[in-house]
Amino acid sequence: MALELGRRGVPSLVIEKEKTIGGHAGTYACKAVDGHCQKCGACLVQDAIRDIREMPQIEVSVETTLAGLDREGKEIVARFKKGEKEGPDRFSALVLCHGFQPFDPAEKPNYEYNRIPNLITGVELEQMMKQKGNVFRPSDGKPVKDMAFVQCVGSRNPALGRPYCSQVCCGYALRMARQIRTQNPSTSITFFYMDVQTFGRDFERMFWEFRDAVYWIREIPGDFFSTAGDRVGVTVEDEGEIGELTFDLMTLSVGMGPSPDQPVFEKWLDLRQGPERFLVSPKRGGIFVAGSATGPMSIPDTIANSRATVTHVMDYLEERS
């Protein structure tokens, strides 16, 4: 957002409560396979972070929290706090891009997340790949001989208040699986799935290229347990037989949900929720919501959404003056 505005000559202040900007996507790994880009978008985030630093019109304030946001006439007043420094500041427009929160599998207790070893989320796998360059068993650091992905964790689940498909999980899981398999050709990969949602222009082709390297089971497991050697076990029906399958590592492909900061913004600015309980960008008043704060979306989609929002912001600023 800030970049596009900057390119059009609009100065902006980016307020970030963490130590660095980039949000969750900033922690994701490049998923290139043998040097071939898999179009996941992780590097786009890094590029944007670098470009922002170099653009003079953008001021970035990290470790800054907000105490309040108010509309005063045609201006937005932000009361913020950074360390010792406090103060209200006035702006012509406000864009909320507070992102999302990955689904916490503790909300679905039969997954036994945090209760058995070597069961991690997709986000944790991304971070492991980025920091360590390869995949290992968290319990003992040993290599992974066989691993499994469970899809639709915290998505397509009305019982948990998350009826939507998060659109990114089949993508990130398959891309990471492909990268892991390329680096470790003897590691077997199993996918527990409902449907493979191939969002994005190139993904369908990529899926067909990789499909045969994966063992597909069209069932979401119900019971998760720990077995000898800290392996993760599940009971599933496979090819008409009921059995127990065990793995060195299992990844829960978690979906996206509204940010924990959302209720505060709703309250301060009287914002509405959409049918998926994310925020709806208001049509007027100088306040905009962009990116995954409006709903689950991939990194390329977030960028597209931001560019679209920028045109709205530019229109608004023009009308206003």
Place this chain on the structure above:
Amino acid sequence: MKYALFLGCTIPARSRNYEMSARVVAHKLGIEFVDIFDFSCCGFPLKSSDMKQAGLLAARNLALAEAQGLPICTLCSACTSMLAEEAHQLGRDKALLDEVNAELEKVGLSYGGNAEVKHFARVLLDDVGLDRIRQEVRVDLKGLPVATHYGCHYLKPSEIYEGLEDPENPSSLEELVNAAGAHSVEYQHKKDCCGGAVLVADEETALRMAKRKLDHVKEAGAKAMNVVCPFCSVMYDDNQKSIESQFEVSYQIPVLYLPQILGLAMGFDRKELGLNMNVVKTKSLTEEIIGEE
């Protein structure tokens, strides 16, 4: 603490040991049980044939307790879920309540929607408390390894139990058993169903289900099992020998009802707790704990 004791069908006829041990333990802990002799079957076994009629039976029992101003304490988990579910439904569906009351009128009763249903184990946890139980321990169980079987209807359907316990991660029964001085062992697939409800339709399937649990309990080194429902007891206790011979395995694991374990710790003897009525012999177990009698 005064409760209408709901015994259901099986306990008064086939599981007198559960009734005996529950009554003496309750009395010692200050729980007063009132017998409402008009209670009938809770309705559970009729559900598969006609859930409306089953619901009526349940509602009548609720009305009887309500008329005496007493909350209901159940011993059988199936009775608990049947009565609690009916109370839950009637509490939220006015049309259904009216329909039910129109029927109850035929037998001179009316239900106002104020019944409370609690399994005996919950009464112990909520009204008595773990501390009091610890205080009443007279006999050291020396950390006896016990495998607790929660069963299904004690925990589910979870919405009728108002989120008291997470069915995927239960702990209440183990806390009770540990408070008495035993040691609850962890074992694989602790949440498995006993298979009791399938027994009438397909005996072999039911026995295979019970076998799976017994295998894991044995693997974990438990010296006894803890159950809170006569269905579960029939599967693991009454049928243990059949499973042993049919599948050529050996367990010899005594299956005790919760109040029998608590009662042993509280100093009651074999006779008072009906331990001679348990099918898998409990003699050597009690000798280990309280010596010979």
Place this chain on the structure above:
Amino acid sequence: MVVQEPGAEGIRSCYACGTCTAGCPVRRVNPAYNPRKLIRMVLLGMRDEILKGKEIWLCSSCYTCQERCPQAIRITDTIIALRNLAAREGHAPSGISMQARLIRDQGRLYALDEFDDKKRKKAGLPSLPSEFAGAKKLLEEKE
């Protein structure tokens, strides 16, 4: 037609994820029982196969599937509704019909006779009425 039974309304939302079957304790020991398949059969209108078959009687009503279903389908309640339909058409297993008859007649599964009463007295337990006489009246079939 099944969806009109109370509890079974949600089955149209089933997207066959298999979570129910994966966690089913009966399925684990008996491959003939498959809740995902049963729901699919209902949605396909395979009335006779379901109501005359023995599969619906294999459910142990443990509620694990109902607790875990992401679409919040009341699977256990649906099976019970199917059983009611089957029973109405005379397809209940004999053990189940017998139990139903006993309860409708005497209000208890086991009528307590003198023998039981003696045993109860010996154990220090109070006497109980042998049956609930009003059962027939309360549960009379209405047409």
